[in-house]
Amino acid sequence: MKLATWNVNSVRIRAGLVADFLAREQPDLLLMQEIKCEDGQFPGEPFKDLGYHAAIVGQKSYNGVAVLSREPVEVRHRALPDQEHDGHARYIEVSFRDLTIGNLYLPNGNSGGDDGYRAKISWMENLRRHAAAMLDAEQDFILAGDYNVCPTDADFAKGALGADDALVRPETRAAFNALIWLGLTDAVRALHPNDPLYTFWDYQAGAWQRDRGLRIDHALLSPRVAERLVAVDIARAERDKPQPSDHVPVVVSIMD
DNA sequence: ATGACATTCAGCGAATGA
Numbered sequence: 649m650k651l652a653t654w655n656v657n658s659v660r661i662r663a664g665l666v667a668d669f670l671a672r673e674q675p676d677l678l679l680m681q682e683i684k685c686e687d688g689q690f691p692g693e694p695f696k697d698l699g700y701h702a703a704i705v706g707q708k709s710y711n712g713v714a715v716l717s718r719e720p721v722e723v724r725h726r727a728l729p730d731q732e733h734d735g736h737a738r739y740i741e742v743s744f745r746d747l748t749i750g751n752l753y754l755p756n757g758n759s760g761g762d763d764g765y766r767a768k769i770s771w772m773e774n775l776r777r778h779a780a781a782m783l784d785a786e787q788d789f790i791l792a793g794d795y796n797v798c799p800t801d802a803d804f805a806k807g808a809l810g811a812d813d814a815l816v817r818p819e820t821r822a823a824f825n826a827l828i829w830l831g832l833t834d835a836v837r838a839l840h841p842n843d844p845l846y847t848f849w850d851y852q853a854g855a856w857q858r859d860r861g862l863r864i865d866h867a868l869l870s871p872r873v874a875e876r877l878v879a880v881d882i883a884r885a886e887r888d889k890p891q892p893s894d895h896v897p898v899v900v901s902i903m904d
Numbered sequence: 905a906t907g908a909c910a911t912t913c914a915g916c917g918a919a920t921g922a
Binding site: 657658661682684685708709710756757758759796808809813814815848850851852853854855862864891894 | 907908909910911912913919920921922
């Protein structure tokens with residue numbers, strides 16, 4: 649089973665690149681974030697032509713998440729539990745075969761002052777609570793997407809972020825570690841413990857050319873799923889394409 | 905210290921992002 653997660657930064661602008669990626673990689677599931685459109689504006693046809701179904705939680709202009717799948721999936725949640733009323737389209741959860749798949753776009757936390765940052769931490773605590781509930785229910789799951797967290801100093805290029813950036817603050821990392829310490833596995837770090845690996849490069853200041861990137865897109869696996877992990881790939885080549893997203897796909901392969 | 909770049913909605917600039 650092959651799953652990819654990709655913050656596409658507008659699915660309407662990027663529909664061609666996404667279709668090319670699907671045709672080449674043929675993932676069973678593609679989790680997209682920042683689709684930046686309402687459900688009715690979603691460009692489903694190029695994906696349908698490649699045999700993909702779409703489950704969409706959109707909103708006008710900002711945020712928005714969607715799951716493309718080669719098999720029909722059942723939508724379990726259209727918002728993170730306890731986070732339903734914030735008006736942000738940031739979570740969709742589906743059942744795929746024996747797995748529960750959560751696709752998330754976590755708040756950045758740098759805008760909106762203290763309230764904005766508190767909202768990020770609160771979102772992370774709700775995610776931890778939901779993950780704990782799924783573990784209690786003995787569900788096997790993957791929680792993947794744009795976490796907007798650099799878990800350690802190895803996860804961003806020197807000089808790419810300030811020490812008090814919401815992506816690296818101690819409280820942010822503590823909230824991420826609280827997820828890990830439930831027993832979840834960071835798929836990329838499980839197979840590549842030491843490499844500098846990035847999934848995002850800013851459009852500004854030549855960040856891509858200078859490899860000043862961040863690792864903020866993650867796939868966290870519940871214990872029995874982690875035992876089935878066989879490969880991960882960060883599709884860096886997507887960042888070199890014409891009119892790219894600032895994020896690239898993270899691809900995770902799990903034994904069936 | 906600042907801006908750099910891209911996207912959306914609007915409408916010839918503002919808001920947001922990480």
